[in-house]
Amino acid sequence: MFRLCVATVFLLGSILVAQEKPQPPAPHPYPPQSKEPPGPPASELDNKHREAKVPSLNVPEQDARAAVNSFITWASASDVRQREEVRRMIAASRENKPVSAALCEEAFQAREKDHSRAVVVLSLLGEMRSETGGECLGRFLHLPFPEKGTVIDGEIVEQTALGTLQAKAVDGLAYLHSRSGDEAVLWAVSKHPSRIVRAEAIEAYLWNHNYSAEARSVLESRVRENERIFLDRVHRDPAEPAESFNQKLAEYLKEHPEAVAPQPTHAKQKRRPQDDSDQPPSR
């Protein structure tokens, strides 16, 4: 009887202690499983990727569609070190109208089924800087903007999807450095229904005109009154050193005190943090 009482007290005590500080559950007895055998290590896949043959775009007209599809798939998977190679290859196809036409066709098709592929295709078309590509990007920019759709966090996701792709088209139009390209970008700055596209158009126009005073003056006459702050937006250029970026940010906040956030407020009493994280396997 005494043993039973002790055991009961111990059990109840354990439950109460466990309540005071909930413990992370132990690993699940039924871990996830794969129907496939384990693959090769990442280092082997890296080598395979590096050794993959680069698809040629220099093909007969009737093979252009297939060649472009292979090229897009390769470029999409290309790594950081292959950036210049992609640029060189797409620039070399500038005058190849069947290639730019096939890229254009794929941009419109991918838009319907795979946003990430559409981003890649529009990037390639923009980098190409061809007349046919520019005409295609212009048509893409003027695709009808949806007015209804699925609302997430107060945004219509179909608008965000198309807006982000049209913003990518704007990048290509600005990169043409042509009169017609600039006109399309400036139209987008003031007239496009999406803020995503207007904001990208402002940044792309400034970047492609080396942030000149003249370019800023042109934009000042086009930009919407409540979006003038986008003219001064802080740009995180990947090649820019921290000192320069930090100075630019400080100047921006001095010039735009309204961009300084107000002090945060507490909801309730503060609690004490602790750290006990674990490590993944080495790659």
Add this chain to the structure above:
Amino acid sequence: MATKRVALAVGLLLVSSTIVAAAVCDQTRTSQAERDLWNTHGCWQAFFLWQYQAYDMRQGEWTGRGWEDACNQNMEYPKHWNASYLLTYGLADTWQFSFHGTIDYRGTAERWDNNYHDDIYHTPSDRTDIFGAWVYHFFGSNEVQTACPLYDPNVAPNANPGSRGGDFMHEGWHGWMDKYNWNNGSCAGHRCGPTGNCTVSNCDYFYFHGIGAYAFGAMWENDGTANRFHSPNQVQVEYLCDVSDFPQWWVPASVRQSAQVDANQRASQRFINGPGYFCGSPRPW
């Protein structure tokens, strides 16, 4: 009171153990960015066998979503660990350039009680009206839900590994807000919008900071003022910027470009005192 809590906990446990989730999101397709990232690691079992524990993912919630088929990249659980792979290994962590380090992003995403949040666990959601949610639980770990638009490329452009990891940051940062008891507003943990330069319904402030302002591992720090503070959307944007601009060399172009697109649209639309930083170059490639 304690007895009531125990009874309630046992009751909830029994109820939850009888529920078997059934996915309704499309699990037959995957995006280009998903496939490209997947091809950098393939069916790496040691990683997903670590990942499900590090993110406290439970069979009951992920059954029918790839738990039994963890290398089928069309399904939600493999997509979840694909995003974790990018978050765990995909950043270059260059202190001269990156906003924050992997240690910060992992601390925000992973389960363990740490400087970034109390214990969390990750679940899927079939909702199509949210990207994700952070759910407070009186008992045990808090919950990070990730929903259809982060998995199904038919539903939203966010069905890519960068954006999904960005949402781990966003929801995880609600956990940070809770841990340190900050009030970020009454609209799903945000300021109600549209307001100021925010054009959506769930808005945040952007607490601008320079590069190097936070040592790697110090993103959780705050000094009680706006000088040293982050909001959920800001942490998300900074993660996406770091994926786009300062990744490991092997991160595929499609993953980087999708991250840049998401960072910049979010920075343009979601901040009351926005816009946030413009990330990357407007050069097309």
